[in-house]
Amino acid sequence: xxxxxxxxxxxxxxxGASLELRCNYSYGATPYLFWYVQSPGQGLQLLLKYFSGDTxxxxxxxxxxxxxxxxxxxxxxxxxxxxxxxxxxxxAVGGANTGFQKLVFGTGTRLLxxx
Amino acid sequence: xxxxxxTPKFQVLKTGQSMTLQCxxxxxxxxxxxxxxxxxxxxxxIHYSVGAGITDxxxxxxxxxxxxxxxxDFPLRLLSAAPSQTSVYFCASxxxxxxxxxxGSGTRLTVV
Numbered sequence: 118x119x120x121x122x123x124x125x126x127x128x129x130x131x132x133g134a135s136l137e138l139r140c141n142y143s144y145g146a147t148p149y150l151f152w153y154v155q156s157p158g159q160g161l162q163l164l165l166k167y168f169s170g171d172t173x174x175x176x177x178x179x180x181x182x183x184x185x186x187x188x189x190x191x192x193x194x195x196x197x198x199x200x201x202x203x204x205x206x207x208x209a210v211g212g213a214n215t216g217f218q219k220l221v222f223g224t225g226t227r228l229l230x231x232x
Numbered sequence: 233x234x235x236x237x238x239t240p241k242f243q244v245l246k247t248g249q250s251m252t253l254q255c256x257x258x259x260x261x262x263x264x265x266x267x268x269x270x271x272x273x274x275x276x277x278i279h280y281s282v283g284a285g286i287t288d289x290x291x292x293x294x295x296x297x298x299x300x301x302x303x304x305d306f307p308l309r310l311l312s313a314a315p316s317q318t319s320v321y322f323c324a325s326x327x328x329x330x331x332x333x334x335x336g337s338g339t340r341l342t343v344v
Contacts (some may be wrong), residue, residue, distance in 0.1 A: 121274075153335075159337060160236075160335035160336050160337045160338055161322065161324075161335040162335070163332045163333070163334070166331075209275075218263040218265055218282060218326070219265075219290065220265075220277070220333065221277075222267075222274040222275040224272055224273060224274040225274055
């Protein structure tokens with residue numbers, strides 16, 4: 118069965134510092150991977166997605182993620198965090214085996230940004 | 233272009249009451265899904281639809297019904313609310329395939 122693990126429940130980063138949020142997945146075939154961000158009281162917004170090709174994908178708001186098949190990982194990075202990046206971040210996996218509409222989400226990582 | 237619209241935003245129900253959470257999208261998306269979000273559990277799929285007239289169960293379907301009579305609308309029905317259904321509910325839609333979901337802003341439901 119497909120699954121997603123986000124090992125960090127909370128992360129605190131100083132404004133201007135770099136950020137890496139971890140995501141490990143389990144999927145029986147080529148995965149389609151997503152990162153979403155959720156601000157308090159809001160729905161989820163798609164940051165970026167990986168389907169195939171270049172393993173380093175660029176997203177909105179200056180975020181990027183790297184797909185590493187050998188490590189079953191899809192970590193999210195940003196070189197310099199802004200206070201407005203404070204939110205909860207969710208990694209999700211889906212694909213042809215289980216259906217693109219049946220995304221499985223991780224439990225999320227809450228990012229706190231300190232001044 | 234409104235995207236995915238969910239109503240109501242907040243609702244309090246008594247145990248045993250029924251209600252329908254509304255979801256509408258104006259992007260002509262084929263796929264629509266309902267997720268519930270609970271603290272520490274991420275989002276879990278309740279029901280989904282790949283087109284008008286076609287629905288299927290997700291990970292946590294018990295206690296919920298859906299129908300998809302039009303491309304635009306995908307209501308979620310709670311027939312007899314239980315406190316375990318206290319949650320935040322999100323509706324999402326996407327084009328057929330792998331484009332990623334567009335989410336609504338959610339409905340916060342409390343069952344007392």
